[in-house]
Amino acid sequence: MSTHDAETAQILIVEDEPKIARLVADYLQGSGFTSHHLAHGDAVLPWLEARATRPELILLDLMLPGTDGLTLCREVRQRWPDIAIVMLTARVEEVDRLLGLELGADDYICKPFSPREVVARTKAVLRRSRAVHDPAPDGGSDLVLDEEGWRALADGRDLGLTAVEFQLLKVMMQSPGRIFAREQLMDHMYRDHRIVSERTVDSHIKKLRRKIAETWPEREVIRSVYGVGYKYQPEE
Structure with a gap:
């Protein structure tokens, strides 16, 4: 994916x-931005397959006629992993599934929302998504946070973290x-400080560790403390 202005x-x-x-568009x-609109879940996958140039980001409603948003998120993730996905949902109890446990959406926006918020969050997700595909700057043998680009670099390699994974790593690294x-x-x-299960935290930590291990298989910088939680412990 080439880099352009958002x-x-x-x-x-x-x-x-x-x-x-219409309001969001x-x-x-x-x-x-150039926007396209589909109103039925069954139309999404055929539309994407037929496109010579696919969208960089999908604003995907959770509740749709035909194929639902959860199913579409999973299918798009498997077939076109470069497409960023922001879920639109009024069902806050689904947020765990959307962001980390199984589907891996890049972000979510709860209804009702401000259209200005949609634009701002769209730009933020695109910056993170594009950063993953841009060449990483030369770096040393450290784990470095690029807070403006919402990315983490290990030995100069972008780890491709989601917003939640980046935030967790940032908190521990501080x-x-x-x-x-x-x-x-x-x-x-989560921005609204909702109550989520401990399993959700464990799931995000597991994915974060896996992404770090792809670059540093011999190093463990996020460590479990039995019965308590987690810590960031860089090697001596």
Whole structure:
């Protein structure tokens, strides 16, 4: 995926409420994006397959006629992993599944929402998504956070973290050696400080460790403290 200004991106809006779809499309187009709209879940995969140039990001409603948003998220992730996905949902109890446990959406926005928030979050996700595919700057043998680009670099290689994974790593790296209880980490995972299960924290930590291990298979910098939580412990 080549790097362009965020405003040149093509965005697919999958939303069955016409007023919401029009409002979001107007704001995206006002920011320079090119938007497309589909109202039925069954139309999404055929539409993507037929495109010579696919969108960089999908704003995907959870509740759709035909194929639901959860199923579509899973299918798109498997077939076109480069496409970023932001879920639109009024069902806050589904957020665990959307962001980490199995589907891996890049972000979520809860209804009702401000169209300005949609534009801002779209730009943020695109910056992170593009950073994964851009050449990483030369770096040393350290784990480095690029907070502006929302990415982590290990030996100069981008780890491709999600927003939640980046936030968890940032919190722990700011206090090396400090043990964080799961409850403390939960407070940093979601913007609205919703209550989530400890299993959710464990799932994100597991994925974060796996991504770090792809570059550093011999090093373990995120360590479990039995019965308490986790800590970032760089090697001496």
